[in-house]
Amino acid sequence: MRFPGHDDRAWHVAWNPTRSILASCSADKTVRLYTYTSSASEPNTLKFNYNTTIPTGHTKTVRAIAWSPSGKTLATASFDANIGIWEQEDSGEDGEKGEWECMSLLEGHETECKSIAYSSTGTLLASCSRDKTVWIWEVHPDADFECMGVLMEHSQDVKCVAWHPKEEILASASYDDTIKLYLDDPSDDWFCAATLSGHGSTVWTLAWEPEQGQYLASGSDDHTIRIWRRLPGQGELKFQCIAVLEGHDRSVYSISWTKAPPYVSQQAAADGQRNLGWIASTGGDGTIFVWELTLGDNEDAPHIRHSIITRIDAAHGVHDLNSIVWCPRPGMEGTFATAGDDGHMKVWKVQRTEEVGK
Amino acid sequence: MEVFNPNPTVFAPTKSHRVAQFAKPHSLWLNDADSDQEGEYEDESNEVEAIDQDEIFELIRSISDPEHRSMSLEQLAVVSAPQITFDLKFPDRVTVEFTPTVPHCGMSTFIGLSIRVRLLRSLPERYKIDIKVKPGSHQSEHALNKQLNDKERVAAALENPALLEVLEQCLSTASLNA
Numbered sequence: 001m002r003f004p005g006h007d008d009r010a011w012h013v014a015w016n017p018t019r020s021i022l023a024s025c026s027a028d029k030t031v032r033l034y035t036y037t038s039s040a041s042e043p044n045t046l047k048f049n050y051n052t053t054i055p056t057g058h059t060k061t062v063r064a065i066a067w068s069p070s071g072k073t074l075a076t077a078s079f080d081a082n083i084g085i086w087e088q089e090d091s092g093e094d095g096e097k098g099e100w101e102c103m104s105l106l107e108g109h110e111t112e113c114k115s116i117a118y119s120s121t122g123t124l125l126a127s128c129s130r131d132k133t134v135w136i137w138e139v140h141p142d143a144d145f146e147c148m149g150v151l152m153e154h155s156q157d158v159k160c161v162a163w164h165p166k167e168e169i170l171a172s173a174s175y176d177d178t179i180k181l182y183l184d185d186p187s188d189d190w191f192c193a194a195t196l197s198g199h200g201s202t203v204w205t206l207a208w209e210p211e212q213g214q215y216l217a218s219g220s221d222d223h224t225i226r227i228w229r230r231l232p233g234q235g236e237l238k239f240q241c242i243a244v245l246e247g248h249d250r251s252v253y254s255i256s257w258t259k260a261p262p263y264v265s266q267q268a269a270a271d272g273q274r275n276l277g278w279i280a281s282t283g284g285d286g287t288i289f290v291w292e293l294t295l296g297d298n299e300d301a302p303h304i305r306h307s308i309i310t311r312i313d314a315a316h317g318v319h320d321l322n323s324i325v326w327c328p329r330p331g332m333e334g335t336f337a338t339a340g341d342d343g344h345m346k347v348w349k350v351q352r353t354e355e356v357g358k
Numbered sequence: 359m360e361v362f363n364p365n366p367t368v369f370a371p372t373k374s375h376r377v378a379q380f381a382k383p384h385s386l387w388l389n390d391a392d393s394d395q396e397g398e399y400e401d402e403s404n405e406v407e408a409i410d411q412d413e414i415f416e417l418i419r420s421i422s423d424p425e426h427r428s429m430s431l432e433q434l435a436v437v438s439a440p441q442i443t444f445d446l447k448f449p450d451r452v453t454v455e456f457t458p459t460v461p462h463c464g465m466s467t468f469i470g471l472s473i474r475v476r477l478l479r480s481l482p483e484r485y486k487i488d489i490k491v492k493p494g495s496h497q498s499e500h501a502l503n504k505q506l507n508d509k510e511r512v513a514a515a516l517e518n519p520a521l522l523e524v525l526e527q528c529l530s531t532a533s534l535n536a
Contacts, residue, residue: 009513
């Protein structure tokens with residue numbers, strides 16, 4: 001499925017976690033919103049409709065977007081160094097849908113803002129920039145934000161921020177080839193608790209294993225994806241690289257991790273393994289991979305196995321793909337969206353026959 | 359402005375032997391003077407035509423050097439046809455190597471960016487370009503290569519009006535000598 005696209009490169013897509021809205025952002029400085037419905041007669045098919053365009057007012061590329069867990073707020077990160085906070089006005093009595101309004105503009109970064117993410121509870125927002133910093137903002141009512149910390153740990157451009165799915169742990173990835181993890185010291189400030197080295201070039205993208213957050217995946221300019229396992233230990237953070245996924249032959253720009261549909265997990269359990277879900281990845285080679293991860297039942301010596309269950313070449317024709325995101329909503333397992341240099345967004349579904357429909 | 363190479367060696371340019379007929383019609387950088395040669399290159403077939411080393415060189419040879427604006431990258435031997443190579447497996451993936459005139463050349467990022475933008479605007483969309491400095495030719499080779507191939511940083515640089523203005527000036531000569 002494909003939609004009328006942006007006028008310029010599409011950088012990022014984001015599924016609203018509670019409402020049937022999919023958003024994309026672009027170098028054309030806008031955000032486009034699409035709504036979707038599933039029909040009762042064809043439960044496997046989603047019907048998408050273009051909803052609206054938010055002009056944003058950003059003076060440069062809108063690089064990344066993030067929905068709050070409530071699905072009410074959308075945050076935009078722009079190369080103009082600012083972050084926009086957007087909410088939809090209540091619909092009027094005539095039933096007309098409300099416009100998307102800029103509730104707040106967060107200024108602080110000195111140069112391009114590259115990524116933005118809400119924590120799992122929605123109380124914290126993280127952002128990062130070419131200015132080498134990661135900012136943590138506390139979300140207050142009425143679109144009020146307070147800066148809780150400016151982390152200056154990376155020696156270069158910070159490309160991506162990602163919150164742990166359950167705990168208040170933040171991960172950041174950088175042009176300095178490392179990943180850093182941060183914790184909040186209750187009696188003091190946020191601090192860097194771990195640095196993960198191993199990638200041979202820029203780390204572009206991060207994704208936590210969504211169920212327990214025991215694993216972190218990272219995608220890099222070195223064409224690989226690494227899987228890091230959190231080692232047990234009270235009050236400290238330690239990670240170990242336990243797998244390197246090779247398949248892409250250009251930069252990996254985006255990865256997304258989802259739990260597998262029930263039929264997959266059940267089959268794994270029947271085989272004495274634990275399914276760790278699916279990772280979708282894409283990048284400069286224009287190819288999409290979906291990797292299935294399983295763990296042997298020996299928890300003491302965890303051995304993670306990965307296999308490619310789907311490969312789609314030239315997913316956006318000759319163009320690079322910049323973003324790939326699984327739909328997080330229940331009942332939508334196996335559905336993901338991509339955005340590419342062609343300005344388009346596409347939605348895909350991994351079918352049970354392991355055949356992907358467009 | 360700091361001068362990185364006050365006295366560069368100048369090389370004789372080659373004669374242009376053909377026009378880059380595959381360049382997009384709306385490209386700003388191909389002027390009408392070329393139109394009388396167009397007939398020679400009309401191709402009725404719809405096959406995707408491979409582009410060779412010389413044709414890519416043709417697109418970048420006359421870009422102005424940012425430090426010595428009256429001279430082209432070819433005249434300063436910053437670019438040359440043999441430094442353009444194709445991936446054997448994927449013929450649409452091209453590596454363009456260039457040679458800074460001095461190993462401390464602070465203009466190298468800019469030169470690499472001008473080559474990238476010229477090719478971005480002229481080559482069909484299917485091409486993926488990697489830009490690299492000649493190994494051993496620059497003191498910050500690794501950093502330079504990394505920056506020139508980071509699409510996000512290239513995209514952000516091209517939203518910088520001051521940089522873009524100088525870039526357009528250097529590219530504006532890129533077809534005049536053809």
